Amino acid sequence: MTAIGHKLICEEHGPTDLVEYAELADESAFEFAMISDHYHPWLASQGESPMVWNVIGAIAHATDDLRLGTAVTCPIIRIHPAIVAQAAATAAAMMPGRFFLGVGAGEQLNEHVLGHRWPEHEVRLEMLDEAIEIIRRLWQGETTSYRGEYYTVENARLFTLPDELPSIPIAADGPNAARFAGEHGDGLVGVSPDSNLIETFEEAGDGDRPKYGEVTVCYDEDETAAVERAHEVWPIEGLPGELMWELATPAHLEQAVQSVTKDGIADLIVCGDDPDAHVAALEEYVDAGYDHVTVHQIGTNQAAFVEFYENEVLPSF
Numbered sequence: 001m002t003a004i005g006h007k008l009i010c011e012e013h014g015p016t017d018l019v020e021y022a023e024l025a026d027e028s029a030f031e032f033a034m035i036s037d038h039y040h041p042w043l044a045s046q047g048e049s050p051m052v053w054n055v056i057g058a059i060a061h062a063t064d065d066l067r068l069g070t071a072v073t074c075p076i077i078r079i080h081p082a083i084v085a086q087a088a089a090t091a092a093a094m095m096p097g098r099f100f101l102g103v104g105a106g107e108q109l110n111e112h113v114l115g116h117r118w119p120e121h122e123v124r125l126e127m128l129d130e131a132i133e134i135i136r137r138l139w140q141g142e143t144t145s146y147r148g149e150y151y152t153v154e155n156a157r158l159f160t161l162p163d164e165l166p167s168i169p170i171a172a173d174g175p176n177a178a179r180f181a182g183e184h185g186d187g188l189v190g191v192s193p194d195s196n197l198i199e200t201f202e203e204a205g206d207g208d209r210p211k212y213g214e215v216t217v218c219y220d221e222d223e224t225a226a227v228e229r230a231h232e233v234w235p236i237e238g239l240p241g242e243l244m245w246e247l248a249t250p251a252h253l254e255q256a257v258q259s260v261t262k263d264g265i266a267d268l269i270v271c272g273d274d275p276d277a278h279v280a281a282l283e284e285y286v287d288a289g290y291d292h293v294t295v296h297q298i299g300t301n302q303a304a305f306v307e308f309y310e311n312e313v314l315p316s317f
Contacts, residue, residue, distance in 0.1 A: 002290070004295065004313075006021070006028070006033045008033055010038050011049055021302045026065060033069075035071065036071060038052075038109075039113050043253055052070065060091065060094035067098045069099065071212065086138070089160060089165075096162060101168050103128065105128050107244060107245045118248070132184055141159075169187030170188065187209045188211045211291055212292045218230040218269055219309075235265060238260035239257065275313055278313045286317075
């Protein structure tokens with residue numbers, strides 16, 4: 001059976017709104033939620049990018065049953081892995097059995113802000129390997145020192161730890177990252193219905209581990225309005241290749257999306273209120289092998305989206 005979740009997008013919504021949407025998800029038929037971790041929005045017009053760990057703390061108190069994970073935190077440049085270890089441990093202590101730490105190799109958009117060099121992907125995976133090792137060592141609650149190629153930790157100990165440690169699924173958008181996730185992760189996070197990613201992930205590691213996919217939709221009773229909103233708020237869906245990971249500022253991304261048309265977005269994002277179209281978009285991920293699919297609804301009409309999904313879409317799963 002596939003679990004369907006609600007995606008909380010920090011690039012589109014302020015912290016108080018994100019907590020409200022998490023409460024909606026907690027009270028709904030959605031089975032979990034995931035939340036993005038950014039320093040910048042993709043585009044300045046998206047307008048927001050609160051610190052995710054503050055928001056998670058508020059969500060912990062505002063919800064009772066919602067299982068929540070980051071999608072994804074990059075623990076390699078902007079934030080040292082020892083600090084991520086502490087933040088995630090605290091979040092898990094506040095949400096017993098309900099928090100997981102999704103990690104990935106990041107985007108230059110968020111990671112360049114301290115002036116450090118943006119390494120190539122293979123180097124970032126090496127850094128992520130060390131970062132995950134540091135996080136897991138610190139989660140053992142013992143005084144830890146570490147001297148690796150990329151990080152140093154001296155006599156660090158986490159005193160606040162949860163009874164149940166978070167799992168660490170790893171994001172992948174290509175075969176190298178999927179193989180890395182299979183070797184080092186407790187699960188996979190993907191944003192495309194690519195069965196090859198799933199196959200590579202499963203071949204690289206043992207055990208039945210969750211596979212989290214993410215689909216973007218724009219529900220609205222007015223399909224034209226939905227297409228216009230999707231094109232205005234989320235034209236980055238139309239960017240090819242690795243541009244999203246390599247461009248450094250929202251201004252660069254705004255230049256890149258100038259060629260993305262409304263028709264192009266309508267072909268990529270399910271817009272409107274046809275339940276069959278929404279179900280089909282999720283089934284692409286199910287057919288590819290994902291057992292968890294989180295849905296990113298573009299716009300502020302989150303309550304209407306949740307009601308529509310509860311009545312018209314989630315029963316299919």
